[in-house]
Amino acid sequence: MEKLLRCRTIAFLLGITMFYTGCSEEEEDENPTINNNADAAIQTALNNGTSLEEILDSNSKTKLYGKTYEGGYIAYINESNRLVLICAAVDIADQVAFSDGGNFSLSASTSSNAGQGQSNTDKIIGELGSTGNVAALCNSFSTGGFSDWFLPSKTELGYFRSNVFKKELGNFPGGQTNAKYYWHSTIISCPEATQFVTGTQTCVSSANVRAARYSFY
Template sequence: MKKLCIILCCLFVACSNKINEDFSINYQDMHTTTEKFIVVYNANGAYGTTPIDINTYNYNDTVTVMPNTNLSKEGFIFIGWSFCSDCAQNILKPGYTFTITSSTILYACFTNEPVYSVTYCALDADSGYPPIDPNYYISGEKAYIKANTGNLTKAGYRFSGWCHQPSQTIYQPGQYITVENADIQLHAHFIPKPLTVTYRPNGANSGVVPYDGLFYDEGDTVTIAQNTGNLAIINMDGVSYCFDYWVDSSGNIYYPGCTHTMHTSLVLDACYRPYRVGDTGPAGGIVFYIKDDYSDSWRYLEAMCEDVLQTGIVWEEQIASGQYRQTGATAVEIGAGLPNTQLCIQVLGEGNYAAKVCSTISAGNYFDWHLPSKDELNILYQNKAMIGNFTSYNYWSSSESTTSKAWCQNLSTGSQNTQYKNNTYRVRAIRRF
């Protein structure tokens, strides 16, 4: 402590001829590596309280210049600190740094000349915030460019510096701009990242190819797209094909959901395989039946993954008490669901009943959903765990048994029976392709 007091009484200040964001004090005295240095802030004739730096420093340590606490001088504006009391040069702004080589006095500097500010703007950034420069500058001073500390970002673009609009000059953090009798506004500048990912349908005649509109830098990580648009090849020589994975021109396989480190732009083609039971169908349902051959314009059946309604619905609304219409939709075999549904609607017309609500579905942008026949409903029951989201209630089929009754099935026990058409049971729509 005694040594520090002696140093305080014998401070030597050298005024450097060079200013930078990292200032060095040049001196000729030799110091031992164990000697400690301090920084003292001097009001230099101003009123108020000076900042107090409680730190002690080793030789060549970095010192961060403190802000003005509340020093003021009537008719003058605070502009920084200087190694010299006349503030003729080397104005250090709060937040600047210098390398200490001896104990140092920093003098408060004020001016009655016009002062100017430097403002940073986010412009068209998507997120983050621009840095703030709280300092004032006189004409001829150098303002050092701040880093993108607020992490301004723009999707598909890379931050490339700060643009001074009048000159269209791009400044990088750490560089400086000279203040010349005007405020300065700097806008965040972005450039497109150079790498892209393109997905191609590769012969699909159903569904929509994913689109990646982002741009990537080398080394960025990209997640390979899922088949969100249900790409498929429907009925190629009697066989339909579902999406399997993506492949590049070199034959490298890219599985949906996996990550890839970008080195070059990617062009990925969809690859397909024949549909299997359990696959997602072209309309987003679950494939639950495949017949041996393509005939009558179909080979596969897919079912919705949810009930059409979260409540029950009648098979037919009564004309009067105990009176129903005969629809002729009596077929029960696999493949009969669509013609049964069409017959029901032809006879029953408008209304709120099982066949009608199934026919109005447009899931997956397909409009051929229908109520399953008795045997199709039984196949649904056999695959209920795979399809999912069934309740323990009865479900209507499209198969009529008599004028007043139709076939239904309990999806908990599997039992099939006939019930009066005005009973309200659940419905699950299917379609064929």
């Protein structure tokens, strides 16, 4: 009984930065009501302007995944360099080719790592141009007061899938059973896309586009 009462305590001061669940992550996972209340408290704190740094002082970064923030959903946080990866709230294109020019070879190397999507996007635009390709489409995208979007790297797109889509968030067409392929900016032998239901990586002729942006705290 003492454990249950302790775990049911959800205390937070909105707009001031304090919120406390009073139980471990394992105990929260055993009780959906506690988990939902804690999630709501964190989202409310973000909405009220509480900084990520203050929230992370008393919560693991995974508690912020899927929360709405700065034009989209938090998909990943790197606490070493304080980078926040944000997944746009909606697709910006449906079933489009990677480039209007068809098949192409990219001379510049692109990275699969998190934190490299912007660099990859710049390289693709440098070779394919500022229009007519999905990197340029992301680069010109603007929503929620932000215009610094890019085509995510392979790993970043994976975070979209695991930390937003798998939580049934993000307005992904097709949902958990019929979700689409999505382009990423990591090009090896050909432009690849990730199938969001299975996680399969493959070269395809068309796919959807979901943009990313970075924030720092």
